[in-house]
Amino acid sequence: MAAKKGKLDVTEDETIEQAFQKYQLLKQIVDQWQQERGPDWRNVLSLTEKPPYLPVRDLPVKAIIELWKRLNIAAKVEIPDSDLSEIMAQFNKDQNTADLDAEMSTRLHMAIRGVAQLACEMANQKGVTAHKFRQTAPDGANTGMRCPVCGEVSILAVLTSPEGKRVMHCTLCGFEWPVKRVGCLHCGSEDAKQQIYLQNESFPGIEMVVCRLCGQYCKEINARELSVQDYVWEDLRTLPLNYAAELWSKEHVKKLH
Known part of the structure; x- marks a missing residue:
C-alpha cells in the first residue's frame, strides 16, 4: 500500500514581504562579514574526528559577537560588548533566548548561523560529506x-x-x-x-x-x-x-x- x-x-501572513526584506538585509550583512572575516575565523576553527564535528556550543564566541554587533549596528541598536558576552554565556548554557526581544533574538541566531556556516564550508572542503553517518x-x-x-x-x-x-x-x-x-x-x-x-x-x-x-x-x-x-x-x-x-x-x- x-x-x-x-x-x-x-x-x-500578510507581512511576509516585510519579513523577507528584513531577512535579506541581515543576510547581506552576514554574507559581507563572511567574505571579509571568514578567512581569518576559519583558521581558528577546528573540527573533531567524530560528529558533531563542531557543535554550536564550541563555535568561537568572539566571532559570533563580532558578527552580532554588525547586525545590531545595522538595526541601530548599540549594546556593550560585556552585555553581549553575558547573553552569549547564558545562551551556551541553556540555548534559550526567551529573555531577548524577537528582533534581538533573530539577529543573534543570524550571527550564530553565519559562523556555523564557516564550519560547514570546512566540513565540505575536508570531504566530510563522503562519510557514512x-x-x-x-x-x-x-x-x-x-x-x-x-x-x-x-x-x-x-x-x-x-x-x-x-x-x-x-x-x-x-x-x-x-x-x-x-x-x-x-x-x-x-x-x-x-x-x-x-x-x-x-x-x-x-x-x-x-x-x-x-x-x-x-x-x-x-x-x-x-x-x-x-x-x-x-x-x-x-x-x-x-x-x-x-x-x-x-x-x-x-x-x-
Missing part, C-alpha cells in the same frame, strides 16, 4: 535528523535532482547529509503506508510528511519541481505549513490510538 496524500489548510544511536534513538557538523536537529528534507535522493538540510549551518528515502525520520518506521504526505496549492513542490505512528513530521522540498536559492528563507516562508501539520497531526493521529 502506497503512502497517502492529503491537503493542508493554511493561513498566510549512523542513522541510529547505540540506544536505538534515531539520529538521522541531527546535523553531523553542528549537532542541531533539522526537520527539512530535500529530494535532490535528478534521481530524487533524499538529504537532510541543516537550517543552521547549511550542511546536507543523506537519509533513507522512505519512512519516518523521527521514529525510524519504514512502513510507507503510515506516512501521510500533506500538500497545499499555495506552496507547490513542498510536502509535509506526517508519521501516523509517532505523530511527528518533517518538511520535504522536491528540488526537481521547485528551484530554491535559500533554504533558510524557504523554511521560514513556509512556516504556515508547519503549523498546519501540527494541527493535522493532533486531530488525526490521536484518533488512531
Whole structure:
C-alpha cells in the first residue's frame, strides 16, 4: 500500500514581504562579514574526528559577537560588548533566548548561523560529506535528523535532482547529509503506508510528511519541481505549513490510538 496524500489548510501572513526584506538585509550583512572575516575565523576553527564535528556550543564566541554587533549596528541598536558576552554565556548554557526581544533574538541566531556556516564550508572542503553517518544511536534513538557538523536537529528534507535522493538540510549551518528515502525520520518506521504526505496549492513542490505512528513530521522540498536559492528563507516562508501539520497531526493521529 502506497503512502497517502492529503491537503493542508493554511493561513498566510500578510507581512511576509516585510519579513523577507528584513531577512535579506541581515543576510547581506552576514554574507559581507563572511567574505571579509571568514578567512581569518576559519583558521581558528577546528573540527573533531567524530560528529558533531563542531557543535554550536564550541563555535568561537568572539566571532559570533563580532558578527552580532554588525547586525545590531545595522538595526541601530548599540549594546556593550560585556552585555553581549553575558547573553552569549547564558545562551551556551541553556540555548534559550526567551529573555531577548524577537528582533534581538533573530539577529543573534543570524550571527550564530553565519559562523556555523564557516564550519560547514570546512566540513565540505575536508570531504566530510563522503562519510557514512549512523542513522541510529547505540540506544536505538534515531539520529538521522541531527546535523553531523553542528549537532542541531533539522526537520527539512530535500529530494535532490535528478534521481530524487533524499538529504537532510541543516537550517543552521547549511550542511546536507543523506537519509533513507522512505519512512519516518523521527521514529525510524519504514512502513510507507503510515506516512501521510500533506500538500497545499499555495506552496507547490513542498510536502509535509506526517508519521501516523509517532505523530511527528518533517518538511520535504522536491528540488526537481521547485528551484530554491535559500533554504533558510524557504523554511521560514513556509512556516504556515508547519503549523498546519501540527494541527493535522493532533486531530488525526490521536484518533488512531
